[in-house]
Each structure stands twice: as C-alpha cells, then as structure tokens.
Amino acid sequence: MKPTDLRGILQYVPQFRDRTFVVAVDGAVVTDENFPNLLLDIAVLRSLNIHVVLVHGAAAQIEALGREQQVQPSNLDGDGVTDAATLRLALTASNRLTHEILEGLAATDLRAACPNAIVAYPAGILHGIDQLYTGKVERVDTELLETLLHHGIVPVIPPLGFDGEGHTYRVNSDSVAVAVATALKAVKLIFVTTRDALEHAGKPIRQILVAELEQLLAQQPEGFPRELVSKARHAAAACRAGVHRVHIINGRIHEGLLAEVFSNEGVGTLVYADEYQQIRRALKKDARTIYALIQQAMATDELMRRSRASIEKQIGDYYLFEIDRNPVACVALHVYPEEGKGELACLYVKPSHENQGIGRKLIHFVENRARELGLRMLFALSTQTFMYFQTKAGFVEGTPDDLPPARREKYEQSGRRSKILIKPL
Template identity: 35%
Template sequence: MSLVFPHTFVPWFRSVAPYIHAYHGKTFVVGMAGELIAAGKLNAFVQDLAIIHAMGIKLVLVHGFRPQVNEQLAAKGHPSRFSHGQRITDAPALDAAQEAAGQLRFEIEAAFSQGLPNTPMANATVRVVSGNFLTARPVGIVDGVDFIHSGVVRRVDSPAIRRAIDIGALVLLSPFGFSPTGEAFNLRMEDVATSTAIALQADKLIFLTEVPGIRENPADPTTDIDTELVLAEAKRLLATLPPAEQPSDLGFYLQHCVKACEEGVERSHILPFAVDGAILQEVFTHDGIGTMIVDEKLESLREAGPDDIGGILQLIEPFERDGTLVKRDRTEIERDIDHYTVIEHDGVIFGCAALYPYPEARTGEMAALTVSDAVQGQGDGERILKRVEQRARATGLDSIFVLTTRTMHWFIKRGFKVVDPEWLPEARKRKYNWDRRSQVLVKNLK
C-alpha cells in the first residue's frame, strides 16, 4: 500500500482545486491517436479520462486507428496507400477500417467498464455512448488521386452529442461518417475531433499524439516545448511549414489546432501520449506539458473586478494563515476591489496586489502583493509590481511603499529602501500596528 504524505499531498491537492472549479461543466473534445492504443497505454489513459469526467467535465472522445488498419491490411496482404495526408480507402481498406473500428470501440468500452478495487477506476461510473453522429461526403478526386471511400466531415449532430454529455455520458466517436444514402466513409480522426469541437464550441480540443508538442525552436529538437502559442504566432509558424502529410510532421496537428481556435474553440492542445498522465498534467497544472494554442494571450494582467473577489480570497488565504499577510475579510476586499491588480492564468487568479493612494503625501501603499506557490519564480510578482507602479504614476504619485515582515529583501532588490515608520503618511501612521513591527520600504517613482 502506498503512503500518502499530508505535507506534500495537501498543498498539491489545494493547488489543483482552482482548475477543478474552473473546468466543472466545461466541454473537452479529446482526439486519441491509434498509436496510443498500439503502444499499450489505453488503460492508463482511460483511468485519467475517468478522473477528468468525475470532476464534472463533459467529454467527447475521438479515437484514431491508423496503425490498426495498417495491421489489418498487412495481414490480408493488401498495401496501405496514402496521399495528401489521408488514406486512400478502397474496398479492402474500408473493410479493414470497419473491423479495426469495431475492435477498438469494444476495447475502449471495456476499459471504461473496469472497476477493480484499489485501482483508479474503483467506484467509477462512465457510461459510453456511440452512434451515427457524423454526416460525411467523399473526398473525391484530388490532383488525379481517387480517394474512393475516404471522406470529410459534412455535419456534426451537435445537439444530440450535447444531450448525451449533458446527462453525464461520455460520447465516443469513431472516424466514420455516413452519407444520406447510407454510404460509409473513412475519416481522419483529426478532422472528426476538430469538426466536433467547433460544432460544440468546446472549451478545449486536446490531441494525444506521438509528437511532444511544438518546440520553441522547431528546427532544433533539443529546445524545450513551447507550452503556449498565441493563435497569431501559430498561424505564422504554420505558414512557414511545408504541407503536413504524416502525423510526425510539425504542422500535422498544428493545422487542426489553428482551425479550431479560429472557429471559436478557446484552447487547443498537442500532448505526447508517451508521458504518463500527460492529459492530467496539461489540464491541472499551471504550465502543462505539451503545447497549447490560444486565441489570445493566456496570461492576463489587469485591474480586478467584482467577479475576482472569490479568487483573490482563495489566493491570499494561505498567506494570511501563516502570518505573511495581514488578514482581510471579504467585506474589505469587496469595498476595495477597484484598488486591486490581478494576474490571471486560464481563468484562475495566480497573483494580486492592491494600491491605496495617499494623495496628500503623493505616495501610495502597495498591499497584499501575493503570488501563488504554484508559479513562484516565474516573474509574476515583478509583473504585478510594474503594473502597480504604472497605476501609481498615472494617479500622480511620486512613490509607493510597502509594509512587510518577511519579504524585505525581495523589495530591496527591486529598488525599495528601508525607512523609519515615522515616514508614513499621517493617515497610514495612525493605522500602523506597532506590535507587528512591519518594515516600511519605499520606492521613488520619479
């Protein structure tokens, strides 16, 4: 039996809580490459999806089956043929795709039906719904190549999918669509997942793939993964790449992520299935593990509003409890909310500070400067400080000051100087807690 250490588990679980709150009731479309199943990672992945489902997130899972169809065709002595990044589906290939899809749906539904004690699936109840949710049309003939039974998505029955996920079911889509005449077409998993995410206006489109994401320098495989790409940057990168025909090509998944974001999906992700728990790390940690494409800069530094009160309280509470900050009640924050600046990441507040001006002394107090432990050391505190300085200058203040008992050196490194408490404006001096013995530090803004 594994041991749980409260001193690590409790802070970790609390750090995850903001994402649980933020994503409850949201819709995720997950595209799973067939290579994930071929690599023997289905059970672990299903366990992770069951956890996400238990958090109240609505899920649509689209499976691929490229290696499984290749295997079926090889067993029958029939070659696999591709062009323009898509399978040429002749009659034998269509039969192989149908057999592979049936087998994979059986395996996926079986995996979601597990419930052995002492496993992540214990007490899990995930009802899987499949059906003819996709209408397709043939690809036709492209550059002289007849794709025969290969198709593209024409329509997604989003109302039916929405009804299913709204009652708590997980919708499983195979890459097959049907024409109004009943003809079956083999589709690409990536097209199905992207079209479904757009039709549902999903909150996230997530691809679990054989690639780790987009590197900061795509030409250098040793550089780190770029965890966030603004849509405009992603489009510029895509424009420099050759047409992507293989899943390993840099633009193969990127092109679908870009399309999804252009058409209303808030965020799209490229994750490596080779990393155990990749989807949990991406969804429930600050920086994630793969590449996320967003329509606007994910991290927002802005002035606070009434909707931020709960997030600020949740952020500062641990620091009040350990004595780093003076305790502030909800009424006080509600009254002073227009004084606050916040830094928001993916809908969760990770940092804040308040500016209380004393115009008669041409100075202002920066109070409650807080950055979550989850993002310590990433420069968010300095970014908030700079924004507060801008606000102070804009209101005609010549300096700002802080009172602190524990973080004096951080402020000194950023241009603050220690002064005697007698320096404080008269109105602030009357409220100074001499028992707390806070250090007073001042920064000149002129």
C-alpha cells in the same frame, strides 16, 4: 489523492459542470499501458457531470495491420489518398480499436456507444489526384450525440464517415474531433498524443494564443515536428471555430488528463482563443488566498512578513493576476498621497508561472495605476530581487530620505536593511 488535490479540482467544477469535453486520442495511445488510467481520468470527469465525447485515430493500428497482411497502406492518417485496400485496413483496425475502447470504458462502469454521427463526402480530386476513399466531414449529427450525452453515455467516434448512399470514407481523426467539438460547442478539445507538448524549433510550447500559433504555422511551419503539424493546424482551426481552449497532452503520463484540465500549470500545451489572463482588485475574501500565495516567499525572507489580518485590513491595496480565474500572482500599491508617492509592495509570482512576463505586467499595471492617482514617484523595498527591479523595471537605488516619513519609520524599525528602489513617474 491528497485533499489539496481534491480542492484544486473542485474549484474548476462549477465552470465545467454540464459542459462538454471532446477527447481526441491517437491510436498509438490506446495500445499504451497507461490507456486504462486515461479511461479512469475520463470516469472522473463523468463523475463531476462533465460530458465527454471520445474520438480516436487508428494510424498505428492501420500500419500494424498492413504489415500483418503484407499490404502497404496508401494513407495512414486520412490526409492523403485512401485506396480500396487501405479502406479495408482502416475499417478493420478502427472497428477493433473502437471495441477495445468500449470494453475499457465498461471496465470503469461507464456506458458508451459508437454512433454513425459523422456525415462525410469524398475529398474528390486534389491537384489532379483522385483521393478515392478519403473523405471530409460534411456535418455532425449533433442531435444523436446530444441524446447520448443526455443519458450519460460516452460517444466513441472512429475516424470514419458515412454518406447518404451507404458509402464509408476514411477521415482524419483530428478533423473529426474539431468538427465534433465545434458542433457540440465544447468548452475544451483535448488532443491526446505520444508527445509531451506542442513543440517549435525544439522548444516546448506551454501556452500560446491562437493568433501567435497561426503566425508560426504561416511563417515557420518547418519548426514543428512532422507528427505535430496536424495537431497545431487543427488546434488553431478549433479555436477559430469557437472552441476557446484546446489542449495537447501526452497520453502516457499517469493522470495527465486530470493534471492538464484541473491545474493552472498543466502538463502539455494550451492553445487559447482569447486573452484568459486578467489583473483585478482583490476582495476581502481574497485575503486568505493572498496569504497562502506568499507564505513561501515570507518564509525565505524574500517578502516582508505580514499577517492575514494585516492583508485583510489593507485589501483595497492588493491586486491579483489570474489565469482562468485562478490567482497565480499578486502585488500591492500602498499610497502616500501627501507626498505624492506610492509603494509597490508584495510583488510575487508562483514559481510555476515564473519567466512568463507576469511580474513585469504587474509592475506596469501598478505604474499606470499610480499615474492615474496623480503620484509622482514609486518606491519598492527589496532584499533579494532588487536586481530585477533595476534591470527589468527601470528602478534606481534610492535612500531612506526618499521614503515618506511614516514608511521610513517602519523601515528603520524592521531591521531588514532592504534596498530602497525608486522610479519617478
């Protein structure tokens, strides 16, 4: 691991320390060759004092066991009818898988246990069809799970539930994960699948607000691949139940869990329950961050060169665009009050966050700020992105005469021959 990777992780630790993540792993992921690496990722989370509950499915194992025993399962994922033969398959497959996971966690020096923490009841008769041994989660024994977590033990929860009469029911693992995450007030629910991300109409979704996801599910459910519909519905349900961040990642990607949790870009899909983006005024301590953020753009002459000291001197003019409190873009508004003009400067968005509308949000923010200050015109200087300002932000080409005298002098001395762009307010 590079030192920069470690610094990237450590910036997240304060907000996650002593909090709970629920990791929901599809059965097909457990049999993948990368699964031991996923368990190592969980060991890293535990080393950072992050509590982890691991929920697993068993659909792939039930299907394989059915072929082995020449039994046709009536239901693979706990969403349909579970007959007696399928329940037996589910019990055998789930118990084997749980034991395999416990062995894997032991190999990473993690203590783990499989508690009977899911209290279930029969799904009953739906649309005139008896669901037999399919169950639904009635409640989660949070006291039991919290006791295990308090003692550093990772609970491993299979897709099974129990009632007070000693009966066992097959329960959909996604719904178990949502119930556990909600009951424990988890800060994250992470669905680990064999797909790279949530998709709709053939396009991957990297970030989506829960309201937008619900709209897609209501209006265009056919746009989701069949195997991802459950993830989409349960992700939305989790957000509405109080889990603010739900992730969907591919468990076959090496270090995918850490990359998703400890970076702004992630590797899968983030479904979030609130607006987790904000623009804020930069503080003196942010000068280093801004300088590091724009270094690449200065090296390619996209932005005018400026020193860290000059940024710090004018830090009150700068604003940062943050995602989960991590800066991914910046902009500055330099004010010339005597002329009633303002310069929109140092607009930069990290390449990993381009084409997401962040640049336009920052321009709109600066325009509103300029109006609040009573300015009559904005201007910007650009050598490479002038078309963006003209086509996306409504600027038009101006002349050196449009610049305040002090700024015109610097413009002529720089020799950059930037295009001058103006926008009346």
